[in-house]
Amino acid sequence: MAKQVMLKFTDVPRLMPEKREADARTEDFDEIYRQFADAKAAEQASRCSQCGVPFCQTHCPLHNNIPDWLKLTAEGRLHEAYEISQATNTFPEICGRICPQDRLCEGNCVIEQSGHGTVTIGSIEKYITDTAWEKGWVKPIQPAQERTESVGIIGAGPGGLAAADMLRRAGVQVTVYDRYDRAGGLMVYGIPGFKLEKYVTERRNTQLSEGGVELRMNVNVGEDISFSDIKDKHDAVVIATGVYKSRDLAGPGAGLGGIVRALDYLTASNKHTLGDHVPEFENGELNAEGKRVVVIGGGDTAMDCVRTAIRQGATSVKCLYRRDRANMPGxxxxxxxxEEEGVEFVWLAAPKGFTGEGSVKGVMVSKMRLGAPDATGRQSPEEIPxxxxxxxxxxxxxxxxxEPEDLPTLWGQPELEVTRWGTVKADFRTHETPMKGVYAVGDIVRGASLVVWAIRDGREAAEAILSQFAATSKPVAAE
Known part of the structure; x- marks a missing residue:
């Protein structure tokens, strides 16, 4: 009788990979979680209950076949586990690091609901693909045949790169245009290294480039090249620009120096970590060293900012959020x-202005309480007199x-339809916009969202484009 390798959740306790001590990890921007050893990864994977209705898979935007690759990991069949993982996810090692598993797959694990502690899905996903890179299982992109069609992708973030990967594997000629000097979008410049070390993204960029994807960096569409030129040059266009316009704060003193946008702050920090010359960091404008830092917001970006400020040597770091801990989006x-790293959270606190002369010296705060639910069902914060x-x-x-930038105006394309929120209108299945041959994916359609949703959109758009090409043309045999 075959030995039972699964359903060990009653005997094997939940275990995360070892986490570096807070005092040590705040000294650098390296990832805080260490890698699972082979035996521990197999042991933790064996806790999966292999349930008939896998809610982990249902609540994964990519519908990753999680139970199957957990079982294969438990059996020591890592190469097969990687193949199953890669089949539905272009960047599994990235999702394993930065997906909010506690809100997605792990948060809906059946054994978690029964009180046994969730399977550590994200850590095992990361382990599988990191092992695949080490063992040489991640193969170069080598299309079986080349096609004559070309696709232009505007934006080198996760949605654009996921589409580029699928299209190039099918032999399509792919050019990616991006305003920054490195591909990766927020994965490079928005997410700090302690969550996602940059080599992880860079090796995928190298794989795409060596596989024939043309990455045209430092190209600002609407200035260096027009949208019309891109559309005329390619058989299809994918808009994957993301949303980079920060929401602002009004109130007295809002224009004082020392009040900065999160993305500017994180970008400067990431560029400095990558070894770039960043004047705004070096002159202290976007550097928290020796300063009393207040971060306003309660999402994942706010968490990235407070933890970055700690590592830069801030005197103190506080996070203000207008709701309580249970209602924060992060x-x-x-x-x-x-919290382990020394951040102080100030719940039920909303800014109403700033003090100082020339430079900020304080945030005027109103204490809040939670009142009636708003349109989304969340309790609305109310000011306490x-x-x-x-x-x-x-x-x-x-x-x-x-928020999204005004693309129709920036690109001189008034016919590019947008919603009342400024996001690009696109079919939710094919991702094609009302402009024929133009597709849109990720945050520019959804609004600010998760990397995993952008990957899903990029893959679906690529499938729709390939279906359209198959209906109208024929591939050219490889030489």
Whole structure:
């Protein structure tokens, strides 16, 4: 009788990979979780209950076949586990690191609901693909045959790169245009290294480039090249620009120096970590060293900012959020990591202005309470009369979310239809916009969202484009 390798959740306790001590990890920007050893990865994978209705898979935007690759990992069949993982996810090692698993797959694990502690899905996913890279199982992109059609992709973030990968594997000629000097979008410049070390993204960029994807960096569409030129040059276009326009704060003193946008702050930090010359960092404008830092917001970007400020040597770091801990949008795991590292959270606190002359010296704060639910069902924060006070600050970082840029105006394309929120209108299945041959994916359609959703959109758009090409043309045999 075959030995039972699964359903060990009653005997084997949940275990995360070893986490570096807070005092040590705040000294650098390296990832905080160590890698599973082979035996531990197999042991943790064996806790999966192999349930008939895998809610982990259902709640994964990519519908990854999680139970199957957990079983294969438990059996020591890692190469097969990698093949199953890669079949539905272009960048599994990235999702394993930065997906909010506590809100997605792990948060819906059946054994978690029964009180046994979730399977550590994200850590095992990361382990599988990191092992695949080490063993040489991640193969170069080598299309079986080349096609004559070409696709232009605007934006080298996760959605654009996922589409580029699938299209190039099918032999399509792919050119990616991006305003930055490195491909990866927010994976490179928005997400700090302690969550996603940059070599992880860079090796995927190298794989794409060596596989025939043309990466045209430092190209600002609408300035260096027109959208019309891109559309005329290619058989299809994918808009994957993301959303980079930061939401702002009004109120007295909003224009004082030392009040900065989260993305500017994170980009400067990431560029400095990559070894770039960053004047705004070096002159202290976007550097938290020796400063009292206040971050406003409660999402994942706010968590990235507070944890970055700690590593830069801030005197103190506080995070203001207008709701309570239970209602914050960011990952609870990230919040816990931030607290371990010395961040102080000030719940039920909303900014109403700033103090200082020339440079910010404090945030005027109103104490809040939760009232009736809003349109989304979340309780709306209400100001408590007489509860105002000032929070001292030398650097204030606004992490209030992102909005889309006005692409029809920036690109001179009034016919590019957008919603009342400014996001690009696109079919939710094919991702084609009302402009024939033009597709849109990721945050520019959804609004600010997760990397995993952008990957899904990019893959689906690529499938739709390939279906369209198959209906109208024939491939050219490889030489």
């Amino acid at each position: 990952s609870q795991r990230e919040t816990q990591n931030a 007489g509860g105002d006070y000032v929070e001292d600050a030398d650097l204030v970082i606004k992490a209030l979310g992102f």
